[in-house]
Amino acid sequence: MSIRGVHIQVKDLTHRYTQKCPLTFENVNIEAQHGEALVIIGRSGCGKSTLLHIMAGLMRTTSGTLRLDDKEVTGPSSRWVMMFQAPHLFPWMTVERNVGIGLHFAGWPRKEKQERVAETIRLVNLEDYAKNSVQDLSGGQEQRVALARSLVMEPEMLLLDEPFSALDAFTRSALQRDVRSIAKELGINLVMVTHDIDEAVLMADRALIMAGAPGRIVHDLSVDLDDPREREDPVVQTKRNHLMQIFHDASHLPSDDKPSSTEVVDEAMSESKLVGIS
Numbered sequence: 001m002s003i004r005g006v007h008i009q010v011k012d013l014t015h016r017y018t019q020k021c022p023l024t025f026e027n028v029n030i031e032a033q034h035g036e037a038l039v040i041i042g043r044s045g046c047g048k049s050t051l052l053h054i055m056a057g058l059m060r061t062t063s064g065t066l067r068l069d070d071k072e073v074t075g076p077s078s079r080w081v082m083m084f085q086a087p088h089l090f091p092w093m094t095v096e097r098n099v100g101i102g103l104h105f106a107g108w109p110r111k112e113k114q115e116r117v118a119e120t121i122r123l124v125n126l127e128d129y130a131k132n133s134v135q136d137l138s139g140g141q142e143q144r145v146a147l148a149r150s151l152v153m154e155p156e157m158l159l160l161d162e163p164f165s166a167l168d169a170f171t172r173s174a175l176q177r178d179v180r181s182i183a184k185e186l187g188i189n190l191v192m193v194t195h196d197i198d199e200a201v202l203m204a205d206r207a208l209i210m211a212g213a214p215g216r217i218v219h220d221l222s223v224d225l226d227d228p229r230e231r232e233d234p235v236v237q238t239k240r241n242h243l244m245q246i247f248h249d250a251s252h253l254p255s256d257d258k259p260s261s262t263e264v265v266d267e268a269m270s271e272s273k274l275v276g277i278s
């Protein structure tokens, strides 16, 4: 299985739920290259899930455009899939039937379907559970099934809305590592939303900080660390502390006198220079 990612262009995206609601977010601009892993971090309520739903084609934007490989997104597609905090599996089916459901509906012949399903189940390290009912699985294993069910359709972009937040720390860290390495192996884009700074540092090529009401992208930080990334590694810790400081500065500004994004960046960068972080 080999997939290539997409070039993402989000331009001046602004959203409000209804005329009476305040803006959810405004002037969101994002560009990502093929196969890039983006993590959007922000406090609850700043509009992350709404933005992700729009990027998945599940909701309409109020203004602005989203293009994937230069084509405007106007609805859902099997080229991009979304994973949520709850795995939403079919509880009466086995692991392999859950994983193969999309291929089944797409009318794939039995043999090709079995091969692709087996390959995808191997990719997420569930080969010993293929014939089990999903009801026998742990929460982490259920999320692996959900991941395999998404990957089996060979999407170019995987959108993840805090998918590991209900899991224990050990399971969460195994999934963080595996999802990143699988995405890199396949060449697909990741766009993940979280409020967990550690998760951002472990999984992102770039971290975007979203803050304010209405939400805006106030900082864009490259997370250029080698793989595999270990939480305890001092280089990872330094990057984490840097991101935490920027996040703290950006999210404690009152929304009325929030400076422009460049000012936030400049402030954070001069601070990081002071403590010797680049």
Ligand SMILES: Nc1ncnc2c1ncn2[C@@H]1O[C@H](COP(=O)(O)OP(=O)(O)O)[C@@H](O)[C@H]1O
Pocket: 017, 018, 021, 024, 042, 043, 044, 045, 046, 047, 048, 049, 050, 051
């Ligand atoms: N269906 C809806 N109708 C009106 N307002 C909504 C709806 N869903 C979310 N909101 C509001 O939009 C804002 C952003 O929500 P959301 O995108 O879920 O933020 P986040 O994922 O960052 O926590 C919040 O103030 C929330 O209350």
Ligand SMILES: [Mg+2]
Pocket: 048, 049, 050
């Ligand atoms: Mg949310």
